[in-house]
Amino acid sequence: MSAVAQLDLERLDADIAIVGAGLVGLAAAVALDQAGFSVLLIDSHPAPAAATAEWDSRIYAISPQNAQWLMHLGVWQGLDQRRIGDMQAMEIWGDTTTQPLLMSAQEVNADQLGFIVEARALTQALQQKVAAAGIRTVLGSACHALTATAEQVTLSIAPRLAAASATPALIAEPSHVPAGQVINSKLLLAADGSHSWVRQQLGIALQKKSYAQTAVVANFSIEKAHDNIARQWFAPDATGAMSILAYLPLPDNMISIVWSVSTDYAATLMALSPAEFTQQVTIAGHGVLGALQLLTAPAAFALALQQVATVTQNSVVLVGDAAHQIHPMAGQGVNLGFRDVIDLEAVLTKKNRYQAVNDPGLLKQYTRLRKADMLQMMLLTDGLYRLFTSPQPLLKKLRNWGLAAARQPPIRKMLLAQASRL
Numbered sequence: 096m097s098a099v100a101q102l103d104l105e106r107l108d109a110d111i112a113i114v115g116a117g118l119v120g121l122a123a124a125v126a127l128d129q130a131g132f133s134v135l136l137i138d139s140h141p142a143p144a145a146a147t148a149e150w151d152s153r154i155y156a157i158s159p160q161n162a163q164w165l166m167h168l169g170v171w172q173g174l175d176q177r178r179i180g181d182m183q184a185m186e187i188w189g190d191t192t193t194q195p196l197l198m199s200a201q202e203v204n205a206d207q208l209g210f211i212v213e214a215r216a217l218t219q220a221l222q223q224k225v226a227a228a229g230i231r232t233v234l235g236s237a238c239h240a241l242t243a244t245a246e247q248v249t250l251s252i253a254p255r256l257a258a259a260s261a262t263p264a265l266i267a268e269p270s271h272v273p274a275g276q277v278i279n280s281k282l283l284l285a286a287d288g289s290h291s292w293v294r295q296q297l298g299i300a301l302q303k304k305s306y307a308q309t310a311v312v313a314n315f316s317i318e319k320a321h322d323n324i325a326r327q328w329f330a331p332d333a334t335g336a337m338s339i340l341a342y343l344p345l346p347d348n349m350i351s352i353v354w355s356v357s358t359d360y361a362a363t364l365m366a367l368s369p370a371e372f373t374q375q376v377t378i379a380g381h382g383v384l385g386a387l388q389l390l391t392a393p394a395a396f397a398l399a400l401q402q403v404a405t406v407t408q409n410s411v412v413l414v415g416d417a418a419h420q421i422h423p424m425a426g427q428g429v430n431l432g433f434r435d436v437i438d439l440e441a442v443l444t445k446k447n448r449y450q451a452v453n454d455p456g457l458l459k460q461y462t463r464l465r466k467a468d469m470l471q472m473m474l475l476t477d478g479l480y481r482l483f484t485s486p487q488p489l490l491k492k493l494r495n496w497g498l499a500a501a502r503q504p505p506i507r508k509m510l511l512a513q514a515s516r517l
Contacts, residue, residue, distance in 0.1 A: 111135075134230055141234055151391075183201075185197070314351050317348050401419060438461060
């Protein structure tokens with residue numbers, strides 16, 4: 096099959112249309128194409144620039160199970176294995192503890208607790224898989240109107256230049272999509288992020304709570320070996336507000352940090368010189384890895400908790416950040432999105448030959464599957480956030496008592512077993 100597939104602009108029909116070519120949307124396109132469905136991927140952004148040798152400061156902690164799934168899809172093999180961090184253990188420090196809670200993968204006979212992967216590298220590997228499969232894409236053209244019924248979804252493309260290709264990484268000659276060009280599909284996946292246009296068009300209610308925190312991310316080279324240990328500190332920042340700092344292991348004596356701090360202090364950090372910023376990160380990490388050297392300029396992302404009232408409506412399914420957004424402390428944001436796709440694929444591939452992909456019974460089954468997982472992860476991350484950021488003396492004692500109790504082998508192994516299944 097040719098690497099570039101020209102789209103038939105007179106008839107853009109598919110079993111499943113996907114709006115949003117981020118990590119979750121790309122993974123859904125690959126998985127559902129391999130499951131035998133005709134797929135069409137749409138994104139308002141043009142093709143991204145090719146990846147560079149510079150390290151990406153935005154990283155994801157991929158769970159072992161999701162890494163196995165990506166390998167099954169043939170995506171993991173497309174990553175440069177030399178740029179994947181191996182997380183074999185975790186150290187967690189409370190705000191009054193003198194010794195960390197140490198959890199090792201060996202305790203549950205696992206090789207890793209997770210993998211640290213650059214966002215840009217994983218995106219490119221997924222794009223390459225989309226290209227190899229000849230999956231149809233419409234890029235650089237915004238959605239204009241949406242009609243969703245129990246029978247089908249009709250999506251209109253805005254009257255502007257769109258690039259038609261089999262992959263975002265390899266674009267054919269640009270083709271003008273006529274005003275009002277229509278895409279018909281039995282099922283539509285909204286994978287268009289936390290500000291989802293699809294969700295807004297359908298009027299799906301959204302519960303949102305700002306954490307009044309911002310995540311500051313950056314990469315550093317380090318003096319002392321990290322020994323493939325992820326480290327996390329719950330401690331007050333310079334303003335007195337509780338913060339959460341994570342050191343995540345990268346190859347070649349490097350780390351990536353995710354520092355969730357008050358929005359005011361984040362603004363202060365972002366205004367510092369590289370040397371001053373490095374000093375603050377070193378102090379917050381108690382100098383455990385020796386001298387740090389900043390490799391990538393810091394970037395900042397506002398944090399919030401979001402959850403939709405329903406993940407399905409008529410023939411539309413919300414996945415990834417369009418359906419949920421959680422605190423990054425557990426590193427489960429994209430993992431939760433990938434599990435959306437895994438559960439949807441499982442439901443659709445088990446349907447009988449007489450059921451359409453938008454059969455209400457199938458969508459109800461998917462909703463039931465996702466409800467428990469989403470609720471568990473939101474209770475975990477939001478509960479931990481409340482516990483560790485509360486100034487109440489009783490809760491302060493409780494959280495540090497909990498860390499101490501978790502050092503007991505039975506409790507520690509239970510936590511590790513749960514982490515390795517995520």
